[in-house]
Amino acid sequence: MPITCEFEYHKPKTLPEALKLLTDKGSCVLAGGTDLLVWMKEGLRAPKTVVDIKGIAGMGGFTLSASALRIGACVTFSELIESDVVRKKLPMLWECSRTVASVGVRNRATLAGNICSAVPSLDSAPALLVYDAVVEVRGPKATRKVPVAEWFTGVKRTALKPGELVTAVIIPLTKKKAGSCYVKLGRYRGEDLAQVGVAVLALADNEYRVAFCAVGPVPTRAKKIEALLSGKELDDALIAQAKELVPQEISPITDIRSSKEYRLHMARVMLARGLKAACARLAGDAPATGDNLV
Amino acid sequence: MKKIAIEFKLNGTQRQVEVEPSDTLLEALRERVGAKSPKCGCDRGDCGTCTVSFNGKTVRSCLVLAVEADGAEIVTLEGISKEPSKLQKEFAQRNAFQCGFCAPGIVMSATELLGKKKKPTREEIQEAIAGNLCRCTGYTPIVEAIEAAANGGK
Amino acid sequence: MAHPQSAPTEEKAQATELKTVGQPVQRIDGWEKVTGAAKFADDLDFGPGLLHAFIIDSPHAHARIKGIDTRAAEKVRGVVKVVTGKDFPFRFGLYMKDRHVFAQESVRFVGEQVAAVIATDPKTAQRAAGLVKVDYEELEPILDPVKAFEQTSDLVHPDLGSYTHVPWFFPKAKTNVAHWRKIRKGRIEKGFAEADFVLEDSYRVPRYAHCAIEPHVAIGLFDASSRLTLWTASQSPYTQRHVMAEALSQLGLKHKDVRVVTPYVGGGFGGKAGVTMEILAAALATAVKGQPVKIMWSRAQEFRNTYMRLGLVNKIKLGVKKDGTITALKHTLYWDAGAYVEYAANVVNAVGLSSTGPYKVDNVEIDSICVYTNLSPGGPYRGFGYSEFFFGLESHMSKAAEKLGMDPVEFRRKNAIRENDTLPYGAEMNPNGLLEAIDKTAAAVEWGKKEESKDPNKAIGKSVVCFWKAPAMPPNASSSAFLKFNEDGSINILASGMEIGQGFLTAMAQIASEVLSVPVSQIRVETPDTDRNPYEWQTVASHVTWSCGNAVKKAALDAKEQILDLVVRALNLPKESLFLEDACVKSWARPGWQLPLKDFVISGIQVEDYTFKGGPIMGRGTFLPEFSSAISDPETGQGGHPNVHYTTVAGGVVIELDKETGKIKVLKAVLAVDVGQAINPSMIKGQITGGMLQGLATVLYEDMRYDEKGVLLNPSFSDYKIPTALDVPAEVIPIIVETAQPDGPFGARGMGEHTMIPAAAMIANAVHAATGLRINSMPLTAEKIALALKDKAKGS
Structure with a gap:
């Protein structure tokens, strides 16, 4: 299945050069290419210009400051998994990255590309949502920062405007002690697109953050559940109450991968398991980060 | 479409070829430079039989544009070592493969794993080759061969 | 027509002193495949x-x-x-x-x-x-086989009546029925009248895709x-x-x-x-x-326009006595065979002959009906229809045992078919090790030992099932082989069986090696070229080890005869004293003497007057099962000998099931197969490990999903999920049983397909054991199980 669309390939060395190329209406950005090439083969995208951003200085790598970790647009999931900083400071990002596709894909696929593709099942989004991440976007005129909570605007739609380029994802670091858990439902243990994804971040002082993916057109924070849990010690009764709120937080559909009913059922089960695991990890107990809970 | 001249190192030898921007690396390797070990199984990144090493990391060559390989170092199964590696010996001696169509990808993925980790756990081995689909073997003989190669290695 | 039941003495003599056959030798195509040299x-x-x-x-x-x-x-x-x-x-x-x-x-x-x-x-x-x-x-597309069966207008093939076909097919003109295999044995009404219990149910199996990684x-x-x-x-x-x-x-x-x-x-x-x-x-x-x-073909075309495994709706009515005796079986199978059935109709036929399973049943009524639908053409898929009907049949057998309050393993043992029992179509059953397979499987899963999960959310379930399968082939499907010696005594074998991963080349080399005493490393077996390699019907039906193995063995014996005759002629040694060992001719009559094959298999033997006797040694062997016939009474199926033999098998599983998520973890999967004689135990174990996983996938998560217009919704590995290295059972236990097949090479019979046939029933029965749930439609996805358990909890 060859790529049959015809396009020009450019690999700019500077950001202004790239932004100039991106003013062309038929242009599209190439980073890892693991989504883009499939879409081109299947005729879902037919760009006139492909702008490979991997030659631009400063687009790769991590920048750690006291308050945040800046992840360059060309950082791959493998680099996230292999990063000690990510594993220590943002264990849920590490945990969810390991559930993305498979090694050969993760060696190319980027975090920034994942959020730009913006499919409802994207594994990185729940973690970015609970970490209150910010997307750094460079436009022809200025740089702007978009909170991840405002990033996803629909299925495969984002706040990115024509001519703009994501340059980094910035994740603020909390000083609080934290335990976290990303629970992913696939049809089996091997590579699969999430049918439900649940992220739970449990912070000291009983602060909880919860997010879902694959159960609505966009990944979302579960604010009602967070409000319910806030300030309370987790126990079975509280978990039961939280599970009751799940239908108010998500809007799952039936598709080839799962029925609406099963998604709803599993969102509840996974929320309960995720809450318990996150709190256990906060207390330094098992299950270890990365252990499969479903 | 205008062709683009690219140059990359393939299994230690510098190669120059002309490709169309829409050619994949898999197409270029198979059709332009005769490296036939990477195979086309699904052409969308699911099966892993097109796996090659790209600047030291395994990639799906069906999901990389050939032009992206300009200046890169590519290794395919044909080039992983002059003499059969410990890993290849274990695969052969244990009858680990059946039809062998997935073998080029699995050997590449396993080689990458053992380069990173001397003594991987069984789970790490399974994870490392989980992106390489095999319909014949049930994987267990493959995983055991990788385990044996790791344990026999220094 | 007599079945060759008793083993020739030569076979028995050889069976005691095999050197290469039965050894786990390294595959002769191994190096090519691990180095990337193998060409596809x-x-x-x-x-x-x-x-x-x-x-x-x-x-x-x-x-x-x-x-x-x-x-x-x-x-x-x-x-x-x-x-x-x-x-x-x-x-x-x-x-x-x-x-x-x-x-x-x-x-x-x-x-x-x-x-x-x-x-x-x-x-x-x-x-x-x-x-x-x-x-x-x-x-308007016709998608459901039962509806299509009843339909008489807007047919898929209005001209069906004019199509040419083999004489053992019975298409019904002006319907969607392309073939209807009937078996009538005993008196079905009498059988049900004698029964203490009659159990009826129906089962549904979707279509599946082969998913060879090579398109x-x-x-x-x-x-x-x-x-x-x-x-x-x-x-x-x-x-x-x-x-x-x-x-x-x-x-x-x-x-x-x-x-x-x-x-x-x-x-x-x-x-x-x-x-x-x-x-x-x-x-x-x-x-x-x-x-x-x-x-x-692209991967999507692979899913749309090659053969698919047929869909099935089967209805089973089983009569049993309180003591566990099966008195009658009525089995009606509606096959969704797709738009063209030129191959699929023989799947339907094969199942019609055998869908009693490996049980002695005196009163049988089988209707295996090949129905045209507007879906991709059905065709052969590892198991050839048996995986499909055994899901229902072996679920049903366990239900019957439960109804009787009888141990399901004991129920199967009691009714298991034995050598010389009458088959559904009237011929006699071949020698087999079914009971041994059942017993060894039961032991391997620790049948009878109650186990509980440490996790309160999870339950353990076990099962043991048994089954059989015969090669499905025309009665005159044949094999042939040429065997050529080279100057150095090495050998090239020309046959047209295919190396599809099962190890055909290596098995043939082992058979020739056994006869000629030439090491396997000195034998090449060539992939087919019809200009060069002699005839083989097809590499299907798990029959090439048996059929082409016989041809290769005959070719090797032919070469051996030529070698010995030449030695007799040139050196005047008594023929009965000669034997082959270590790639040499040796003689009991002359201890210490030996003549290496390489010295004469091309150039001949020089005699006293300095002339040469002999010339290139070339063996030739052919095989056709001369006892087989496909012609029988169309209304009863009685009279022919369509199946050459059955391979009998038992399988078992231990699962851990998460009652909240419905997810199943296979802790142990066991398969005990009567291979007659293992040619290469390492490759047999490889077949079991691989086939078992392929079977488990069909029941746990794979299936082809179509919309109401007949469009396939999952034509890619993104949504047609085939197992990865992370989805294997925690343990696979392969068990080899050896009850020699009298007409097999060294007693061997086939086993490649059999490795995936029991998986669905194994899981279905284990799910029942773990949860009490009976799900009659495949696959038993986590979703189906979890939602059914939720419903059950609500209901109780």
């Missing part, structure tokens, strides 16, 4: 003259073709030719000629080939194909001298040659003018048997004489 059809080079074809296929499951406009495509630079159905009005098919090379007036499934663009490169062909306009008038590919060349050569990824080079030569006979082609070359195959599982897309390469080659033309 897509790896062959044809130079810059190679043309590429892209097939325009039907988006509709059922439609009339009103017109095809190819003009725009023809104008594209690089396009060589555009062809449609009118260029090839030829019918073809293996057992029934119900297909055309390209659709004629109508299309009958989504993906059916309608036209082709041939161009100088694949991209141009695909781009130009987008310009071909096909005007369709959509018709179908074929290259055709019709050269200037009008000879047609095909290079294909195929299990069936000779069958392809035959079907193509017949289909294209109007072009003046004789069989001798058609050559099929088949290098290594990247997985078959039945999907590369017979002829599917390869006919296109043959036909298109004739349209561009002098230039090779290549067609390669």
Whole structure:
């Protein structure tokens, strides 16, 4: 299945050069290419210009400051998994990255590309949502920062405007002690697109953050559940109450991968398991980060 | 479409070829430079039989544009070592493969794993080759061969 | 017709002192495969003259073709030719000629080939194909086999009555029934009257795809001298040659003018048997004489336009006595065989003969009905219909045991078929180790030992099932082999069985090695080229070890005879004193004397007057099961001997099931198979480990999903999930049982397909044991189980 669309390939060395190329209406950005090439083969995208951003200085790598970790647009999931900083400071990002596709894909696929593709099942989004991440976007005129909570605007739609380029994802670091858990439902243990994804971040002082993916057109924070849990010690009764709120937080559909009913059922089960695991990890107990809970 | 001249190192030898921007690396390797070990199984990144090493990391060559390989170092199964590696010996001696169509990808993925980790756990081995689909073997003989190669290695 | 039941003494004598047969030798294709040297059809080079074809296929499951406009495509630079159905009005098919090379007036499934663009490169062909306009008038598709069975108008094949087919098929004109295999044995009413309990239920099995990792590919060349050569990824080079030569006979082609070359195959599982897309390469080659033309299926085309495993709805009515005796079985099977059944109808036939399972049942009524639907053509898939019906039958047997309050293993043992029992079609059962297989499986799963999960959310379930399968083949399917010695005493064997991963080449080398005492490392077995290698029907039905193994053994024995005769003639030694050992001729009469084979197998033996006796040693062997016949009474199925033998098997599993999520973890999977004589235990274990996982996937998560218009919703590995290395059972226990097959090479019989047949029933019964749930439709996904448990909890 060859790529049959015809396009020009450019690999700019500077950001202004790239932004100039991106003013062309038929242009599209190439980073890892693991989504883009499939879409081109299947005729879902037919760009006139492909702008490979991997030659631009400063687009790769991590920048750690006291308050945040800046992840360059060309950082791959493998680099996230292999990063000690990510594993220590943002264990849920590490945990969810390991559930993305498979090694050969993760060696190319980027975090920034994942959020730009913006499919409802994207594994990185729940973690970015609970970490209150910010997307750094460079436009022809200025740089702007978009909170991840405002990033996803629909299925495969984002706040990115024509001519703009994501340059980094910035994740603020909390000083609080934290335990976290990303629970992913696939049809089996091997590579699969999430049918439900649940992220739970449990912070000291009983602060909880919860997010879902694959159960609505966009990944979302579960604010009602967070409000319910806030300030309370987790126990079975509280978990039961939280599970009751799940239908108010998500809007799952039936598709080839799962029925609406099963998604709803599993969102509840996974929320309960995720809450318990996150709190256990906060207390330094098992299950270890990365252990499969479903 | 205008062709683009690219140059990359393939299994230690510098190669120059002309490709169309829409050619994949898999197409270029198979059709332009005769490296036939990477195979086309699904052409969308699911099966892993097109796996090659790209600047030291395994990639799906069906999901990389050939032009992206300009200046890169590519290794395919044909080039992983002059003499059969410990890993290849274990695969052969244990009858680990059946039809062998997935073998080029699995050997590449396993080689990458053992380069990173001397003594991987069984789970790490399974994870490392989980992106390489095999319909014949049930994987267990493959995983055991990788385990044996790791344990026999220094 | 007598079945060869008693083992010849020669076999028994050999069985005690085997040297190579029975050893876990290293595969002779191992190095090629781990170094990347192994060449598959897509790896062959044809130079810059190679043309590429892209097939325009039907988006509709059922439609009339009103017109095809190819003009725009023809104008594209690089396009060589555009062809449609009118260029090839030829019918073809293996057992029934119900297909055309390209659709004629109508299309009958989504993906059916309608036209082709041939161009100088694949991209141009695909781009130009987008310009071909096909005007369709959509018709109502028929998708459900039970509805299609009842339908008498708007038929899938209105002309069914005029199709030619093998004499053992019984199509019903003016219906959608392409074949109806009936078995009537004993008196069914009497059997049910004698029963203390009668259990009825129905089961549903969806379609499945083979998913060999290598897609179908074929290259055709019709050269200037009008000879047609095909290079294909195929299990069936000779069958392809035959079907193509017949289909294209109007072009003046004789069989001798058609050559099929088949290098290594990247997985078959039945999907590369017979002829599917390869006919296109043959036909298109004739349209561009002098230039090779290549067609390669995309993964999506693999899911749409090759053979699929048939869908099934089966209804089972079983009568049992309180003591556990089965008194009657009525088994009705409605097969969703797809739009063309030229191969699939034989799946239906094979199951019709055998769908009692490996049980002694005196009163039997079987109706196995092949129904046309507007879905992709059904065809052979590892297990050949047995995986499908055993899901229901073995679920049903466990239900019956439960109803009786009897241990399900004991129930199976009690009713298990024994040697010389009467088969459903009247012939006698072959020697078998079924009881041993059942007992060893039960021991391996620790049957009877209650186990509980440490996790309160989880439950443990166990099961033991048993089954059988016979090779499904025409009664006169044959094999042949040539064996040539080389100057250094090494050997090349020419046969046309295919190495599809099962280890055929190695098994044949071991058989020849055993006879000739030449080490396996000194033997090459060549992949087929019909110009060079002699005839083989097909590599299907788990029959090549048995059938082609017999041919290779005969070829080796033929060579051995020539060797010994030559030694007698040249050196005047008594023939009965001669034997082969360590690649030498030796004699009991002359201790210490030996003559290395390499010294004379080409150049002969020099005698006293300095002349030479002998010449190149070349063995020849053929095999055809002369006791087999497919002709029987169409209303009862009695009278023939359609199956050469049955391989009997037991399987078992221990699972841990998460009652909240419905997820199943397979802790242990066991398969005990009576292989007669293991040729290579390492390769048998490989078959079991691989086949078991392929089977487990069909029950745990795989299936083909179609929408109400007959469009496949999951034509990719993203949504048709085949297992990865993370999805294997925690433990697979392969058990080899050896009750010799009297007419098998060294007593061997086939076992390749059998490894996946029991999986669905194993899981279904273990799920029942763990949860009390009975789910009668495959697959038993986590979703289905979790939601059913939720419903059950609500109800209680």
